[in-house]
Amino acid sequence: MITADTETLEVFYAHTISPIFIAIIVSISVSLFVGLFASWRIALVAVAFYLLIGIVVPVITSGKLKESGVKYRKEFASFNAYFLDSIKGVRDIVINNAGEQRKAEVNRRSSVLLAQTKKMKHESAKASSLTELMVSTAIIVTLAVGVVLVATGNLAAYKMIVAVVAVFGSFGPVIAVSALPSNLTNTFASGDRVLDLLAERPAVTEVTNGKNIEYENLEVKDLCFSYDKNAEVLKNVRMNAEKGEIVGIVGESGCGKSTLLKLMLRFWEKGKGEIAYNGVDVDKINTSNLLDNVTMVSQSTYLFDDTIEENLRIAKADATEEEMEEACKLASVHDFITTLPDGYKTKVGVMGDNLSAGEKQRIGLARAFLKGSQLILLDEPTSNVDSINEGIILKALKEQKNKKSIILVSHRESTMAIADRVYRIDKGIITEV
Numbered sequence: 001m002i003t004a005d006t007e008t009l010e011v012f013y014a015h016t017i018s019p020i021f022i023a024i025i026v027s028i029s030v031s032l033f034v035g036l037f038a039s040w041r042i043a044l045v046a047v048a049f050y051l052l053i054g055i056v057v058p059v060i061t062s063g064k065l066k067e068s069g070v071k072y073r074k075e076f077a078s079f080n081a082y083f084l085d086s087i088k089g090v091r092d093i094v095i096n097n098a099g100e101q102r103k104a105e106v107n108r109r110s111s112v113l114l115a116q117t118k119k120m121k122h123e124s125a126k127a128s129s130l131t132e133l134m135v136s137t138a139i140i141v142t143l144a145v146g147v148v149l150v151a152t153g154n155l156a157a158y159k160m161i162v163a164v165v166a167v168f169g170s171f172g173p174v175i176a177v178s179a180l181p182s183n184l185t186n187t188f189a190s191g192d193r194v195l196d197l198l199a200e201r202p203a204v205t206e207v208t209n210g211k212n213i214e215y216e217n218l219e220v221k222d223l224c225f226s227y228d229k230n231a232e233v234l235k236n237v238r239m240n241a242e243k244g245e246i247v248g249i250v251g252e253s254g255c256g257k258s259t260l261l262k263l264m265l266r267f268w269e270k271g272k273g274e275i276a277y278n279g280v281d282v283d284k285i286n287t288s289n290l291l292d293n294v295t296m297v298s299q300s301t302y303l304f305d306d307t308i309e310e311n312l313r314i315a316k317a318d319a320t321e322e323e324m325e326e327a328c329k330l331a332s333v334h335d336f337i338t339t340l341p342d343g344y345k346t347k348v349g350v351m352g353d354n355l356s357a358g359e360k361q362r363i364g365l366a367r368a369f370l371k372g373s374q375l376i377l378l379d380e381p382t383s384n385v386d387s388i389n390e391g392i393i394l395k396a397l398k399e400q401k402n403k404k405s406i407i408l409v410s411h412r413e414s415t416m417a418i419a420d421r422v423y424r425i426d427k428g429i430i431t432e433v
């Protein structure tokens with residue numbers, strides 16, 4: 001949308017305004033010339049056809065053209081989205097043996113798009129043939145008027161020839177204006193989509209005129225939250241975390257554990273209640289400062305199509321090699337990285353495809369260690385890791401906790417064993433256990 005639609009808009013500004021002016025200037029000049037040099041009657045005929053071709057025809061055709069243009073854009077976007085989605089999910093399509101089914105749907109949508117394309121082309125062909133018809137009529141009428149004027153002795157033959165040739169040659173610019181609607185419909189559809197995009201409002205707006213803090217403790221009071229107005233995910237949640245402790249959160253799948261962590265990072269606007277760092281509510285802390293103080297390892301780590309080193313550096317742009325190695329040792333992934341042919345300079349492939357789920361997860365953890373935030377939120381940090389590596393990670397977490405707070409979400413008993421205190425969420429209600 002951003003590249004293709006914006007390009008269409010560029011074409012509008014660069015190639016729509018000028019043809020209109022060119023058509024006006026050329027039409028006026030030719031009419032004046034023909035009127036002054038030969039005959040005002042021929043000039044009048046020319047003006048009538050300029051208006052017909054440049055204004056009446058486009059007004060008549062634009063309605064249908066706009067309709068088919070908007071439909072075409074919609075089909076085009078929906079086809080693209082479906083196709084891209086299929087490519088991204090190709091592995092799951094294969095696993096479920098749903099290839100034929102998906103292909104049939106791609107073909108069906110492709111046919112719909114083709115039909116819509118044909119319809120649009122048909123409309124624009126009808127519009128341009130109407131223009132051509134008008135131009136031919138104009139030529140015949142001008143010539144007829146000229147011949148009559150010469151035959152009745154009102155105009156010299158050579159003047160008639162000059163005038164008629166001048167009129168014949170002057171339709172180019174009005175034809176260009178007449179063709180504008182077929183380009184414009186696409187442009188308006190693109191414009192609408194870009195405006196819609198610009199009108200999107202983020203779920204939360206960044207805080208920039210708030211306070212800066214240096215994390216000491218977290219206190220959540222009477223926190224309520226729901227994604228949509230109906231079902232409340234969290235009800236009157238109360239919890240706290242101090243420096244030097246590991247706080248565990250357990251609960252059934254879907255009970256709102258990840259949601260709670262996301263609220264601590266202010267990914268969503270909370271409902272009622274308070275999430276206070278050092279007594280300052282999260283809504284009053286500058287977002288950038290908040291993200292320096294708090295970091296999260298989410299349930300799925302995204303790796304960019306780049307080297308391991310660059311993937312680590314998003315946590316700390318100016319990290320030295322020693323710092324990166326240190327973080328990777330804590331996350332129990334350093335030994336693995338050194339076995340790779342290019343070590344830290346190894347490319348991880350698109351979406352981290354060359355790494356196993358556990359390796360990706362440990363790189364996500366290494367990012368959190370490298371970031372050096374005072375509060376670390378860990379959402380199932382060891383779910384894909386074997387018990388030996390988990391042991392190493394948990395030991396590292398324990399060593400880190402003196403200086404930091406760690407909030408740990410996990411289903412595993414072995415992971416929870418390192419927590420100093422554990423909260424359980426059940427149907428949105430939290431209790432310390």
Ligand SMILES: Nc1ncnc2c1ncn2[C@@H]1O[C@H](COP(=O)(O)OP(=O)(O)OP(=O)(O)O)[C@@H](O)[C@H]1O
Nearest residue numbers: 227228233251252253254255256257258259260299
């Ligand atoms: N962006 C969202 N929009 C609407 N509902 C959501 C959204 N994200 C999560 N939910 C819903 O909110 C509830 C809590 O989800 P959440 O991810 O916090 O669960 P969880 O406790 O982390 O589960 P799990 O242990 O499976 O990771 C679920 O019912 C989920 O379907």
Ligand SMILES: [Mg+2]
Nearest residue numbers: 257258299379
């Ligand atoms: Mg979760």
